[in-house]
Amino acid sequence: MTLEPARHVRAVPPSGIRRFFELAEEMDDVVSLGVGEPDFSAPWAAREAAITSLERGWTSYTANRGMGPLRSAIATDIRRWDLDYDPDEEILVTAGASEAIDLAFRALVDPGDTVAVVQPCYVSYTPGVAFAGGEVLDVPTRSEDGFKLTPEVLRDAGASAADLLVYCFPNNPTGATMDRTELAAVAAFCREHDVGVIADEIYADLTYEGEHTSIASLDGMRERTIVINGFSKAYAMTGMRLGYAVGPAEPIAAMNRIHQYTMLSAPTTAQYAALEALESCRDDVVEMRNQYDRRRKFVLSRFEEMGIDCFEATGAFYLFPECPGSDAGEFAEALLEEVGVAMVPGEAFGIGGDGHLRASYATGLDDLRTAMDRIERFLRTF
Amino acid sequence: MDERDELLELLRENARYSTADLARMTGLSADDVEDAIAELEAEGVIRGYRAIVDWESADREHVTAHVELNVTLDRETSYREIADRLAGFPEVSELRLVSGDYDFSLQVEAETMREVSRFVSDKVAPIPEITQTITHYVMETYKEGGHRFDDGDGDDRLSVTP
Numbered sequence: 001m002t003l004e005p006a007r008h009v010r011a012v013p014p015s016g017i018r019r020f021f022e023l024a025e026e027m028d029d030v031v032s033l034g035v036g037e038p039d040f041s042a043p044w045a046a047r048e049a050a051i052t053s054l055e056r057g058w059t060s061y062t063a064n065r066g067m068g069p070l071r072s073a074i075a076t077d078i079r080r081w082d083l084d085y086d087p088d089e090e091i092l093v094t095a096g097a098s099e100a101i102d103l104a105f106r107a108l109v110d111p112g113d114t115v116a117v118v119q120p121c122y123v124s125y126t127p128g129v130a131f132a133g134g135e136v137l138d139v140p141t142r143s144e145d146g147f148k149l150t151p152e153v154l155r156d157a158g159a160s161a162a163d164l165l166v167y168c169f170p171n172n173p174t175g176a177t178m179d180r181t182e183l184a185a186v187a188a189f190c191r192e193h194d195v196g197v198i199a200d201e202i203y204a205d206l207t208y209e210g211e212h213t214s215i216a217s218l219d220g221m222r223e224r225t226i227v228i229n230g231f232s233k234a235y236a237m238t239g240m241r242l243g244y245a246v247g248p249a250e251p252i253a254a255m256n257r258i259h260q261y262t263m264l265s266a267p268t269t270a271q272y273a274a275l276e277a278l279e280s281c282r283d284d285v286v287e288m289r290n291q292y293d294r295r296r297k298f299v300l301s302r303f304e305e306m307g308i309d310c311f312e313a314t315g316a317f318y319l320f321p322e323c324p325g326s327d328a329g330e331f332a333e334a335l336l337e338e339v340g341v342a343m344v345p346g347e348a349f350g351i352g353g354d355g356h357l358r359a360s361y362a363t364g365l366d367d368l369r370t371a372m373d374r375i376e377r378f379l380r381t382f
Numbered sequence: 383m384d385e386r387d388e389l390l391e392l393l394r395e396n397a398r399y400s401t402a403d404l405a406r407m408t409g410l411s412a413d414d415v416e417d418a419i420a421e422l423e424a425e426g427v428i429r430g431y432r433a434i435v436d437w438e439s440a441d442r443e444h445v446t447a448h449v450e451l452n453v454t455l456d457r458e459t460s461y462r463e464i465a466d467r468l469a470g471f472p473e474v475s476e477l478r479l480v481s482g483d484y485d486f487s488l489q490v491e492a493e494t495m496r497e498v499s500r501f502v503s504d505k506v507a508p509i510p511e512i513t514q515t516i517t518h519y520v521m522e523t524y525k526e527g528g529h530r531f532d533d534g535d536g537d538d539r540l541s542v543t544p
Contacts (some may be wrong), residue, residue, distance in 0.1 A: 021542040034542035123544040172544075290383075294392070294407040301406035342542055349544075365396075369403065 012127045016348035023333065024342045031371040033359045034342040036172060038236035038317070040291075042273065043284035046235060049276030050269045059268060064260040066093025066244070067271050073278040074244055081204065082217035083227065089249040092256050093266045093274075097202045097230035097243030099259070101166075102128050104198045104226050104245060107254035108164060109134035116159040118149050118167035120174060120320075120346055120353030122200070125166050137162050140352030146311045147174035147320065147352070148182055151189045160193040168200035170207055170315025173349045173358035175296075177315035180213045187218045197225040202243070203316040205234035205285055208293045210314075216246075223248055226255075231270075233316070234285050235277045240270035292317050295361040295368055302372040306379060317362040320346065323355055324379060332357060334382075339374040385410060389418055390427070394528075397431040434527040444491065445519065446475075447498045449506065451486035452514040461485070464511050473501045484516070495519060 017034075024030050041047070053059075065071060071087035078085065085091055094100040101124065109115060111133040117125045118139045129136045139157040141147045149167055159165060169178045178186070190197055197215055204212040216225040230243025243266075245255060296319070303310045303321055310321035325331035328345040335341050346353030361368060383391070388408050392399055405412045422428045437444035453464055461479055468488065469477050476489035488506070492498045498517070507515050523531050 015544060017542055017544050021540065024541040030541055032541040035539050036543040037539060039537065039539070290391075297409055298403065298406040344542060365399075365403075365407075 008130060008133070012130050015123050017123065017344060020332065020336075020342070020344060020348070023336060027336065027340060030336065030340045030342055031363070031367050031374065032342040033361070033363060033368075033371055034344045035360050035362055037238040037362065038233060038288065039362050039364060040236040040288050042235060042237045042240065043277060043281040045280045045284075046237065046273040046277040050240075050273040053269055053272035058272065062093075062265045062268050062271055064265055065091065065256055066266055067268075067275065070271050070275045070278075073275055074246070077278050078214075078227075078229070078246065081212060081214045083214055083246065085246045086249070090246055090252050092245045092252050092259060093271060094230075094243045094245060094259065095263055095266045096232065096241040097200065097228050098124060099241075099263060099266075100228045100230070100243045100245040100255070101125065101198065101200060102131070103255040103258050104166075104228065104251075105129055105132035105134065106258050108196065108198075108226075108251060113163040114161060116154070116157065116162035116165045116195070117350070118165070119350035120147070120171075120356075121166075121350055122168055122172045123349065125168075126350065129166075134164075138351045139165075140350075141174075141176070142352065143311065143322070143356070146313075147171060147176040148178055149186055150182070151185050154186070154189050159189075159195065162193075162195050164196045164198060165190060166198040166200065168202065170203035170212070171318075172203065172316055173318050173344070173346065173353065174320040174356075175313025175316050175318040176311075176320075177207055177209070177313075178213070179210060180218075183213055183215050184218055187215055187221050190224065191220050195224075197221070198228065199225055200228045202228065202230055202233050204229060206289055206292060206316050208289070208296060208314045212315075226251060231274050231277055234288075235274075235281060236288065237270070237273065237277065240267070240273055242266055242270040242274045292361065295363075295365060298365065299359060299361050299368060299372065302376075306372075306376050308375075308379075317360055319359045319361065320353075320356050321359060323357050325382065328355055328357055335375065335378055338381075339378045341371045341374050341378070385414075386418055386422060386427075389415065390422065393419070393428070393431075434529050436523070436531050438523075438531075443493050445493065445495050445498050446523075447490045447502075447520060448518045449488040449490055449502060450484040450514075450516040450518075451488055451506070451512055453485050453511045454513055455511065459511055464509065467509060468506065471501070471505060473498075473505075484514075490517075 071091045074091055075085055075087040105128045109132040113134045114137050115129045115134045116137045116139045126136050199215050216222050216227050226245055226247035228245050231237040308321045310319050313319050323331050332343055332345045343357040343359050346356030401412050401415050404415045468474055473490050475491045478487045480487045490498050502517055
């Protein structure tokens with residue numbers, strides 16, 4: 001057949017979340033803890049800036065790398081994480097952090113290169129490496145480490161031979177964060193074994209204990225790290241599709257090479273919204289973070305009362321409790337069918353996630369309360 | 383944020399959060415939550431709790447009016463004294479001294495427009511220090527106490543996403 005999908009595409013299975021999504025969609029009265037995006041809308045000021053840009057007719061392409069003022073605003077914003085990048089050469093605005101991740105793989109991975117993928121993780125890293133022709137090396141983190149990345153875990157997985165390491169902290173699906181000391185140990189490993197890093201920091205602003213640290217701010221790491229971030233999570237702008245990558249000029253130029261031929265420029269309307277978000281919506285971010293933090297404590301406390309083991313995750317908007325049943329997939333399905341609560345089985349997020357469930361608390365407190373009461377009821381009959 | 387501020391913020395969001403839920407969200411013990419709220423009440427920081435009612439949904443006649451009041455003061459009479467007289471009426475649900483073109487801003491609630499009109503003309507206007515009243519009837523409420531009165535946008539997110 002002429003239009004037969006390519007082998008490397010056929011080799012990648014559809015997302016494991018999909019089947020679960022279809023189950024949940026068929027049911028009424030589901031309280032979903034399965035949503036990987038904020039329940040808030042984008043701050044009104046950002047939305048209004050988007051509307052204004054449309055009213056003024058600013059609907060053309062922008063520069064490939066993104067509007068100059070937006071890149072400057074990003075450069076200023078990320079200084080709070082000790083990241084210092086030149087807006088002209090070292091920052092690329094993309095259609096969502098997802099595009100930035102894809103660009104990083106395609107720009108940096110040669111056929112046969114090994115990319116160490118820290119798991120459990122967001123569902124697109126492993127397929128992204130495969131689409132770029134690379135080989136995935138699974139690096140499963142351990143529940144006894146609170147799903148943090150350690151040099152031991154890297155060593156055990158054989159990551160010293162990897163060309164690149166990709167991870168996400170604060171983590172989806174576990175909510176784990178890495179502090180400066182823990183990152184320094186990972187950084188030392190990467191320097192020793194000459195491994196490049198793609199650090200997905202999309203949840204950086206959603207850190208509840210202490211401050212977020214970027215690995216690129218550590219000694220000797222700037223030249224070997226691409227930092228990915230964006231507006232989807234902190235500013236609740238998922239549908240706007242706006243992210244960015246920062247890194248040394250050469251790899252950013254390589255990523256832009258692909259971007260300029262495939263995307264041309266990130267959505268213009270979204271860029272205006274993002275610029276306004278950076279200029280005037282910090283209070284909204286703090287307010288949303290406070291809300292998430294309360295919900296986090298609420299759910300942690302309810303899990304504890306029910307006897308569900310869950311490490312105290314301090315980032316993103318996920319908790320990753322141990323599954324009270326022996327098979328997380330079956331448990332999640334029964335929970336959905338019998339009491340209408342959706343939690344995604346951990347194995348959907350790769351190796352190391354099995355035996356766990358992802359509970360997203362990006363949902364209003366009333367729904368969280370209902371969900372917890374239903375889970376409690378379910379456990380009594382389980 | 384200190385504990386008292388955090389509790390205030392939560393109670394302003396929803397005064398019906400249970401003590402147990404407030405404790406879960408703040409990490410305080412239930413006893414500490416109770417004590418802190420009792421303290422806030424005793425100090426007069428928290429003056430009360432009330433439901434936000436959409437009378438239209440309740441299918442009940444209910445009229446709200448905002449009344450602008452101008453007053454003249456003399457040596458014997460202060461704003462406070464006039465305020466005390468006005469605040470005594472149960473029809474007055476809110477009373478504030480404001481800057482600008484008039485002195486007091488009064489919110490009057492009753493079941494009918496006639497009751498409101500009569501209240502303003504019979505009880506408010508005759509007070510000797512009051513020189514002028516301008517009554518604005520509320521025609522539609524869109525937001526009150528931080529709550530929107532439309533059906534909201536709902537949750538348009540997919541039920542399960544990565």
